[in-house]
Amino acid sequence: MSDDDVLRQLREEWEPRAAASPRGWNPDPRVQANSLARLAELSRDRQMAAGEQARLPRRSSRKQRLTLTVASIAAAVVTVVVIGSVIGSGPQPSYAATPDALVYHPGAAVTATDLLRQAAKAALASKVGGAGSVDFIRTSSWDLNSRVDGRKVTTAVVPLNKQLWRGPGGAAVTVRQYGQPTFPDQDSRAAWEANGSPGANSRPIRVDHSAGDYPFLWPDRPPTRDGRLRDWLGQGHDVTTSGPLLMAIADLLNERVLTGPEAAAVLRLLAELPDLEYTGTVVDRAGRPGEAFSVTSDYSGLPTRYTVIVDVDAGSFLAFEQTLTTEAGQYNVRVPAVISYLVFVETRFTARMS
Template sequence: MTTTGTTTRHRLLWIAGIGMVTAVAVGLLIVVLPHQEPAHAATPAPLPITTAAAGVAPVTLTDLARTALTDTTGSAGTVDHLITERWDVHSAVADGDVTSAMFPSRRELWRASDGRARTIDLLLAPGASTADIHAFVGPDAPTGRSVRNDYAAGTFAVAFAGRPPTDPDELADWLARNSTRDDAVIVGVTDLLLERVLTGRERAAVLTVLDGHTTLTYAGTSTDRAGRPGVAFTAASTASGGQSQYVFLIEAATGRFLASEQISTGGAPALKLTYPAVLSYRTYRQADTVAAIP
């Protein structure tokens, strides 16, 4: 698709109705007048979840927190090393009309304890034109090539500057960042998992907070988009103005996070979605520590 006229680019979480668009991370609100064309986005299928057989006790987040405390895999250094594949809604506003598209991307991140960092980004959109990618994501978006950026200490933008606290009550407040939305802790966790390799103790604290400060409940088992099996936990939310569902997929043997998703389940007529529709997903392909930034 091609846009003309003055274009404003935002990465969207949600279009709650014909009149309002909520932007992720940038904290902006775009007003879409009722006579304008609604946004439209094709979305991937949600992860299929197989419910537990009758009589089989569900895995609990408390169980996984205990497991995480004993997990030391991937702890070989002091530099956090993450590989994440993700899918997000992007929008363009041109001549008062809003259209949206979704492009998958891959980021490899190294983050040292002194604040230095390196990222390698790749936009995984083989079916999209360069013009579309630049219109929706930005003029400097990597199209079919990887882009490396190095950051001096203190120059890499992050949601959380320090290590997560391990006291559950303190951690809950830290993750929510003073927000009173019903999904504040969950959004905080998804942001944290993009930035930090959690130690076993930190992961146990995060799982404990998810158990005590959210409505996440065991939903069954699934396989993530990298083909890895895990146990699924889901929670409903109306924080974005429509109905949505959050999903976390966690490895049973280690308590490690494999994936997370946000799914629209209703109340977003402007997007013309077929429900349920994935608005974003994160596949945590790798999370380990290394000795140095390469």
């Protein structure tokens, strides 16, 4: 076996795992042992060709996985250095996977205030779908810091699909299931597969929560009077600035189906924000057209654009997104980068808790 043959075989085994590692070089110990054994075999072949017989001891324990002759170790070290150089120069994910940014188109020459007031009037005139006293919310979400099957995935975007039923007494039912993963490139897909394809073919997980068990942020319904709503949202959030206020509204939408008057109050509150900008028209991640409104804030420590997407004609909320604009900080992403999204796929009232 030639040096080129060994290099080729080791690259086939090590490159996918090196690409999957945040540090670029963190192979599985079993793969490492097998690879070093091949290096030892190469050294033995060379010694035999020179008329010298070399005998390789077997692995004996966890602390001593592979014992090689001095000549074999030397060959292993030299070749591993070469392999490390080869893998380091090959294609591998240098940034964490993030979703594609939505495409915003400049809208009509109107202000955010005017559009949101129009949406508030539409909300008052609309009737929320369904009948009953149980809130039903179906969402699709992703977050850069989320874990899939207990593992942090940096090479794929794996959304979480969630259904929530919230009863009037505080009882709840949740069903969670991972969605179809997406990848920025083929190397990222290969790295995700080498990591065990976390989230693939996952089954729905249902959990029944008795009253008081589910961590709802607000036990009561939101007020519909403008003067009270901001203070009410501030029970669990810092709402002194616009960025965290938009996050509080997203949290509210994640646990409540808003009635027409409640949605109108939230829309009027947004219309009062002096730094809220009309970002333009957009199609959200569920394929629905809407109008986007954004605030840029460094409340989190990094300049972040918080965007809420609204169906102005219906007076309803479609989605919420966070995007790093100019700096990544400790995040291993290329800016601008979407670091979180929440899509309100379906919201309605129902009579049953499932």
